[in-house]
Amino acid sequence: MRVGVVTFPGTLxxxxxxxxxxxxxxxxVPLWHGDHDLKGVDAVIVPGGFSYGDYLRCGAIARFAPVMxxxxxxxxxxxxxxxxxxxxxxxxxxxxxxxxLTRNHKLHFVCRDQWLKVxxxxxxxxxxxxxxxxxxxxxxxxxxxxxxxEDTLKELEDxxxxxxxxVGENPNGSRNNIAGITNARxxxxxxxxxxxxxxxxxxxxxxxxxxxxxxxxxTVVNA
Numbered sequence: 001m002r003v004g005v006v007t008f009p010g011t012l013x014x015x016x017x018x019x020x021x022x023x024x025x026x027x028x029v030p031l032w033h034g035d036h037d038l039k040g041v042d043a044v045i046v047p048g049g050f051s052y053g054d055y056l057r058c059g060a061i062a063r064f065a066p067v068m069x070x071x072x073x074x075x076x077x078x079x080x081x082x083x084x085x086x087x088x089x090x091x092x093x094x095x096x097x098x099x100x101l102t103r104n105h106k107l108h109f110v111c112r113d114q115w116l117k118v119x120x121x122x123x124x125x126x127x128x129x130x131x132x133x134x135x136x137x138x139x140x141x142x143x144x145x146x147x148x149x150e151d152t153l154k155e156l157e158d159x160x161x162x163x164x165x166x167v168g169e170n171p172n173g174s175r176n177n178i179a180g181i182t183n184a185r186x187x188x189x190x191x192x193x194x195x196x197x198x199x200x201x202x203x204x205x206x207x208x209x210x211x212x213x214x215x216x217x218x219t220v221v222n223a
Contacts, residue, residue, distance in 0.1 A: 001026035001220045004041035006071070006087075008033040008062050012049035013084065013196060020196040021045070024213035033065040042220045043080040043124075044071050046087030048140075048194060058101060058143045059089035068094055080124035080219055081188045082212070085141055088180070088190030097181055097190045098156070099148035104141070105173025113205040114139035114193050115167035116179050120160055123186040124219040128211040134167055135208035137198040144192040146174035146181075156181055164191050 003021045005028055007014045018028035029041050033051075038044065051062035062068065068090065075081045075096050083091035089101045104110055115136050118129040129135070148156070153175055156162055164180035172192070180191025195209025 001217055002029050002041045004029045004031040004038055004044040006031045006044065006046050006067055008051035008065060010050040010053050011047055013047040016196045017045045017047040020199045020213045023199045023210055024217050026217060031067055033067050035067045036070060038070050038074060043216055046083040046090050048085030048087060051086055051090065058086060059093040062090045063093035072096060075188050078185065078187050080216055082125055083190035084194055084196060085192055088192055091188065091190045096188050097183060098152050099146055101143050102145045102147050103143050104145055109142040110171045111140040114171060116164040116193060117167050119165050120163045120182060123163060123182045123189050125189045125212045125215050126163060127215040127218050136206045137193045137195050137209045139171060139193040141192055144172040146178040148175060163189055
């Protein structure tokens with residue numbers, strides 16, 4: 001399993017994402033924002049950080065990077081793509097996922113371990129989880145409030161495309177407590193919390209996040 005991990009100017013969590021891929025017995029392939037080639041990878045992770053300094057709007061510039069044109073094309077053909085935090089914002093800006101991520105409702109950066117409920121186990125990234133399971137992973141963001149119009153929210157709920165939901169107090173004002181969603185095909189997933197920081201109980205709050213990367217392994221092997 002070869003998984004591309006994109007680095008933009010301002011990306012922070014690319015090395016952590018690469019480490020998570022290796023924990024799942026995959027090969028992490030670095031992809032630079034200026035690349036026009038995905039180097040034959042089986043999947044792509046768009047990691048967290050502050051791409052291009054979050055200028056204009058989080059993810060608004062990164063969405064037009066050369067590598068993202070390749071990612072968009074590959075995702076539309078079915079390649080598994082995961083966007084974490086800033087990566088989720090970028091996927092929304094690229095219209096690979098609906099809605100938008102806005103400033104946290106209390107206008108403060110949130111950094112804490114966050115419980116999530118698994119709402120969909122049929123995506124390329126969640127097959128290793130039990131439906132309804134609660135997992136604990138870090139959350140760290142200032143613009144993590146998921147917003148969408150009523151029709152989009154109804155579509156996401158009706159089609160069971162909410163992948164993760166916040167448990168307990170809503171940390172950022174996300175509609176319907178949404179922490180992560182998928183596209184209709186189930187190959188593209190975006191979430192604000194950081195599963196790559198929860199792959200080893202020695203360095204994270206749990207190893208609950210590892211299931212996402214092991215799920216990808218299953219998806220690639222069984223493709």
